[in-house]
Amino acid sequence: MYKKILIANRGEIAVRIIRAAKELGIKTVAVYSDADKNSLHVNLADQAFNIGKPLPSESYLVGKKIISVAKKAKCDGIHPGYGFLSENADFAENCIKNKIDFIGPSAEAIRLMGDKITSREIAKTAKVPLVPGTDGEVNDNEALGLAKKIGYPLMIKASAGGGGKGMRLVHEESEFENSLKMAKSEAKNAFNNDAVFIERFIQEPRHIEIQILGDKKGNVVHLFERECSIQRRHQKVVEEAPSPGVSEKTRKKMGEIAVKLAKKVSYSGAGTVEFIMDQKENFYFLEMNTRVQVEHPITEMITGIDIVKEMIKVSYGHELSFKQKDIERKGHAIECRVCAEDPDNNFLPTPGTIFYVKSPQGPGVRDDSSLFNGYKVTTFYDPMLSKLIVWSEDRDSAIKRMSRALSEYIVLGVKTNLGFLVRLMDDKDFISGKLDTGFIEKHKKLLKIPKENSNIATIASAIMLHAGIGVKNLERDPKFTPWKYIARRASVSRNSMF
Amino acid sequence: MKYNLKINKKIVSFELEEEGNGYKIVLDKKKYSAELVKIDSNLYSFICDGSTYTIAIQKEGKRIDLFFKGDLFSYEIPSQRDKGGTENTSGIDKISAPMPGRVVKLLKEVGDIVLEGEGVVVVEAMKMESELKTTIDGKITDISVKEGDTLDLGAHILTVESQDKK
Numbered sequence: 001m002y003k004k005i006l007i008a009n010r011g012e013i014a015v016r017i018i019r020a021a022k023e024l025g026i027k028t029v030a031v032y033s034d035a036d037k038n039s040l041h042v043n044l045a046d047q048a049f050n051i052g053k054p055l056p057s058e059s060y061l062v063g064k065k066i067i068s069v070a071k072k073a074k075c076d077g078i079h080p081g082y083g084f085l086s087e088n089a090d091f092a093e094n095c096i097k098n099k100i101d102f103i104g105p106s107a108e109a110i111r112l113m114g115d116k117i118t119s120r121e122i123a124k125t126a127k128v129p130l131v132p133g134t135d136g137e138v139n140d141n142e143a144l145g146l147a148k149k150i151g152y153p154l155m156i157k158a159s160a161g162g163g164g165k166g167m168r169l170v171h172e173e174s175e176f177e178n179s180l181k182m183a184k185s186e187a188k189n190a191f192n193n194d195a196v197f198i199e200r201f202i203q204e205p206r207h208i209e210i211q212i213l214g215d216k217k218g219n220v221v222h223l224f225e226r227e228c229s230i231q232r233r234h235q236k237v238v239e240e241a242p243s244p245g246v247s248e249k250t251r252k253k254m255g256e257i258a259v260k261l262a263k264k265v266s267y268s269g270a271g272t273v274e275f276i277m278d279q280k281e282n283f284y285f286l287e288m289n290t291r292v293q294v295e296h297p298i299t300e301m302i303t304g305i306d307i308v309k310e311m312i313k314v315s316y317g318h319e320l321s322f323k324q325k326d327i328e329r330k331g332h333a334i335e336c337r338v339c340a341e342d343p344d345n346n347f348l349p350t351p352g353t354i355f356y357v358k359s360p361q362g363p364g365v366r367d368d369s370s371l372f373n374g375y376k377v378t379t380f381y382d383p384m385l386s387k388l389i390v391w392s393e394d395r396d397s398a399i400k401r402m403s404r405a406l407s408e409y410i411v412l413g414v415k416t417n418l419g420f421l422v423r424l425m426d427d428k429d430f431i432s433g434k435l436d437t438g439f440i441e442k443h444k445k446l447l448k449i450p451k452e453n454s455n456i457a458t459i460a461s462a463i464m465l466h467a468g469i470g471v472k473n474l475e476r477d478p479k480f481t482p483w484k485y486i487a488r489r490a491s492v493s494r495n496s497m498f
Numbered sequence: 499m500k501y502n503l504k505i506n507k508k509i510v511s512f513e514l515e516e517e518g519n520g521y522k523i524v525l526d527k528k529k530y531s532a533e534l535v536k537i538d539s540n541l542y543s544f545i546c547d548g549s550t551y552t553i554a555i556q557k558e559g560k561r562i563d564l565f566f567k568g569d570l571f572s573y574e575i576p577s578q579r580d581k582g583g584t585e586n587t588s589g590i591d592k593i594s595a596p597m598p599g600r601v602v603k604l605l606k607e608v609g610d611i612v613l614e615g616e617g618v619v620v621v622e623a624m625k626m627e628s629e630l631k632t633t634i635d636g637k638i639t640d641i642s643v644k645e646g647d648t649l650d651l652g653a654h655i656l657t658v659e660s661q662d663k664k
Contacts, residue, residue: 406568410554412555457566466501
């Protein structure tokens with residue numbers, strides 16, 4: 001096994017990897033920017049090295065610096081985590097050139113699957129379903145015939161497009177000719193190129209992805225799917241496994257297809273094949289992520305497989321210790337990403353200092369976090385603070401458990417999305433499981449703080465203000481004991497948040 | 499005793515009297531009985547009309563940050579000037595530039611009726627667009643900028659006046 005690995009990342013994922021390495025008996029080396037000197041990952045690692053200024057382009061993205069630290073500290077492996085250098089094929093190659101293992105797939109696999117165009121081509125040869133559409137631009141004479149074949153509703157998109165220009169949604173054939181004309185003229189004006197292509201429009205799409213694991217001996221397995229349809233700004237907020245919208249038959253088919261695709265590029269390590277799925281369970285390949293995914297814990301919870309440890313073991317050359325038929329799933333897991341952002345203000349990040357944090361506990365609760373009292377949320381990095389994960393025997397009880405766990409979570413100092421998550425877990429549409437990527441857009445009321453909550457907050461602040469002026473001391477008196485406190489609470493009606 | 503607190507630029511007024519171990523509070527003409535007890539550094543047990551809650555509070559200078567049911571409420575203890583005849587209790591919301599910037603879009607015209615929380619103007623500052631919202635229900639009575647205008651910090655943009663003002 002590796003003797004010592006470097007973790008080329010920060011935040012909760014660096015902490016997650018350090019924990020896995022420690023449990024495998026591997027020494028760990030953290031790297032940190034000036035902004036992260038007091039971080040949890042620095043504190044938990046056996047060794048830590050500063051790699052530069054806060055901006056990622058001057059620290060976490062500088063492969064050269066990271067490799068030179070790894071050499072200096074005599075590391076035999078580098079785990080890239082997610083984001084930063086994790087999908088950078090040149091970095092993976094440079095690690096190997098410097099005789100340090102890149103804990104992830106081969107540079108070749110990253111290159112092939114990381115590129116949207118080549119990955120689509122590979123998917124095509126592996127007979128992975130793609131959103132039906134024309135392969136390239138269409139000419140006016142054949143357009144109507146092709147549209148009929150693709151089926152309605154469909155999208156006409158400018159080949160040179162972007163920003164919604166030259167894009168038309170067509171519901172039925174009678175609208176087609178006119179829409180085509182308009183899309184082309186818009187494209188011509190915007191990009192000086194009137195080439196367009198046609199694609200099926202997926203209504204109320206769900207984001208479903210398959211977790212895969214491969215070793216260097218050619219074995220690849222899948223660990224079932226995750227549903228990640230609750231998104232804002234095209235980024236996931238809540239994920240769950242299994243998906244409430246995927247039948248056993250589709251699950252099996254998706255899993256097999258993902259494995260087939262991974263085998264095409266001799267994939268090793270952890271990876272995710274992402275699909276877009278309509279409400280009738282037709283699914284189409286979106287892209288592949290050649291790294292550990294933020295939401296990997298929910299798969300760990302339902303399969304009992306430690307994905308990060310497996311990544312390290314297969315990278316070292318171990319064969320996967322299980323076969324597809326050995327993998328079973330049990331129960332239901334949900335993850336909520338706790339972010340420093342204001343849901344009522346377009347989810348804008350809310351930098352600041354966290355005075356006080358208290359994370360939930362109790363059965364079936366896992367909090368993958370890098371928070372502590374005094375943690376500074378900066379604008380240099382992602383606003384995600386922690387991932388709250390729960391497991392329970394079925395979806396309904398998992399939602400209730402998440403709701404309970406969220407009610408115990410306290411983050412004081414910056415606005416977070418916790419209140420939104422609390423309300424989401426209580427929403428009847430979320431509970432019913434009818435999800436699509438437009439869910440948040442359709443449930444904007446969840447972004448607002450209920451009036452009764454603001455009233456409670458105001459009353460409590462009123463007392464604080466009054467006491468603060470020195471009229472009355474709120475400090476517990478010396479005769480106060482926790483037993484008295486418990487008795488007091490028991491004496492009032494039970495309608496509390498705990 | 500009468501008090502004011504400021505949240506989201508809006509003044510909340512309430513009356514508070516001590517009553518036994520706790521307090522009697524009148525807010526929005528409704529009466530509440532409440533107690534607040536510190537249990538740990540920032541943690542408080544809050545009992546209000548028979549229900550118990552755990553609340554986290556940080557008080558620093560003129561600011562009270564309060565965490566409840568997942569949401570953060572930031573209150574400001576208003577300065578002397580804000581007390582009594584404040585802009586909002588008088589039914590007038592004068593919207594001004596929160597930082598130097600530019601008017602991107604006026605969402606309303608003079609005479610338009612707006613509701614509390616409704617966006618009235620989009621301004622751009624530090625390359626970011628943000629919508630300024632009115633804190634009262636009312637009618638737009640004047641607009642002193644046009645789209646494209648640059649704004650100094652605190653520059654007056656428009657006025658909303660409450661319609662049920664005497």
